[in-house]
Amino acid sequence: MAGQSGGRVKIQYPARVRLAQLPTPLQPLDNITAHYSVPYGGPKIWIKRDDLTESAMSGNKLRKLEFILAEARARGCNTLITCGGEQSNHCRATALAAAKAGLQAHLILRKETAGKPEADAVPDGNLLVDYLAGARVSRYPLREYLNNLSQLFEYWSEHYQQQGDRALCIPTGGSDGLGIWGYLLATEELLEDCDAAGFRPERIVCASGSGGTQGGLTLGCQLLESAAEVVGYAVCDDAAYFVSKVAEDVRDWQSRYPHSFTFDESRIHVVDDYIGPGYAIATEEIYETIALAAQLEGILLDPVYTGKAFYGMLQDIKRGQFAHCENLVFVHTGGQFGVFPQRSGFRNSWS
Numbered sequence: 609m610a611g612q613s614g615g616r617v618k619i620q621y622p623a624r625v626r627l628a629q630l631p632t633p634l635q636p637l638d639n640i641t642a643h644y645s646v647p648y649g650g651p652k653i654w655i656k657r658d659d660l661t662e663s664a665m666s667g668n669k670l671r672k673l674e675f676i677l678a679e680a681r682a683r684g685c686n687t688l689i690t691c692g693g694e695q696s697n698h699c700r701a702t703a704l705a706a707a708k709a710g711l712q713a714h715l716i717l718r719k720e721t722a723g724k725p726e727a728d729a730v731p732d733g734n735l736l737v738d739y740l741a742g743a744r745v746s747r748y749p750l751r752e753y754l755n756n757l758s759q760l761f762e763y764w765s766e767h768y769q770q771q772g773d774r775a776l777c778i779p780t781g782g783s784d785g786l787g788i789w790g791y792l793l794a795t796e797e798l799l800e801d802c803d804a805a806g807f808r809p810e811r812i813v814c815a816s817g818s819g820g821t822q823g824g825l826t827l828g829c830q831l832l833e834s835a836a837e838v839v840g841y842a843v844c845d846d847a848a849y850f851v852s853k854v855a856e857d858v859r860d861w862q863s864r865y866p867h868s869f870t871f872d873e874s875r876i877h878v879v880d881d882y883i884g885p886g887y888a889i890a891t892e893e894i895y896e897t898i899a900l901a902a903q904l905e906g907i908l909l910d911p912v913y914t915g916k917a918f919y920g921m922l923q924d925i926k927r928g929q930f931a932h933c934e935n936l937v938f939v940h941t942g943g944q945f946g947v948f949p950q951r952s953g954f955r956n957s958w959s
């Protein structure tokens with residue numbers, strides 16, 4: 609899998625369908641660094657613009673989907689089935705990528721919790737795009753979704769089989785031993801960007817939702833012999849969950865693409881102090897952080913993932929957690945479509 613050639617590690621990648629505009633830019637966040645890091649002895653903050661992997665298909669999921677679509681082709685599948693919340697960026701990217709590749713997409717979605725102001729409104733954000741892309745959407749109440757997810761996949765997969773179709777089931781967030789390739793390749797790209805900019809990153813920060821991005825970055829840094837510490841900011845489950853999820857995804861990767869290599873689980877770093885009230889529920893600080901990044905850097909973060917991770921990172925810089933670090937790279941994993949369904953949260957920025 610990873611062979612040594614001329615001192616540099618060469619990773620052999622499986623087939624991939626090119627969908628993303630790569631490499632994405634690596635940019636310094638000079639204004640935020642000056643105002644929110646330097647005063648606390650913190651690092652120079654860089655941003656890896658994976659929100660620019662594409663326009664409609666934008667975000668981190670597209671990198672995973674490049675490998676997932678190649679697998680679907682290799683297996684002769686004409687349908688992709690996947691799952692997520694109603695505002696899932698992964699489902700939206702899957703719906704669009706499937707459309708482009710001439711495949712059907714079926715999305716198993718978890719209904720918005722009743723009582724939220726946006727619930728049951730006209731489709732908005734990612735969900736609206738799912739419909740525009742022609743995806744078939746099945747929405748389930750939270751409890752049914754949580755209790756029966758694997759049966760729902762089985763049910764729909766059989767449904768397509770009986771029709772003479774062939775479906776590939778993609779797990780939440782595209783995170784498993786296949787999707788992880790997307791962020792192995794991204795790690796290679798990111799380290800090359802840093803080389804070109806003349807530094808070696810000591811920390812790489814990302815938001816963690818299903819663990820695949822963090823897993824690929826962590827595995828990538830070990831394989832490519834980078835000393836960078838990858839820190840995942842949890843947006844839903846706790847640190848223990850992500851440590852075992854990342855380890856599980858790497859094991860799955862190793863079982864599918866066997867080679868001799870021992871993953872160092874002690875490299876999995878998770879911060880779970882900034883989840884707030886729960887998945888996709890943001891607080892005032894998160895909305896303010898999104899406005900701040902837009903005002904100081906012209907960058908749009910999102911309230912579900914990147915806004916929480918960025919807020920957490922700035923808090924930790926303030927608390928001195930990133931002292932002794934000169935260069936930190938924040939991976940902007942996308943999520944812009946999730947801003948609009950939560951528009952009422954930004955009241956203080958527009959009223």
Ligand SMILES: *Cc1c(COP(=O)(O)O)cnc(C)c1O
Binds near residue numbers: 815819914
């Ligand atoms: C899915 C997602 C993440 C989390 O990535 P995982 O690989 O699922 O952990 C982060 N940011 C955005 C915008 C996402 O859509």
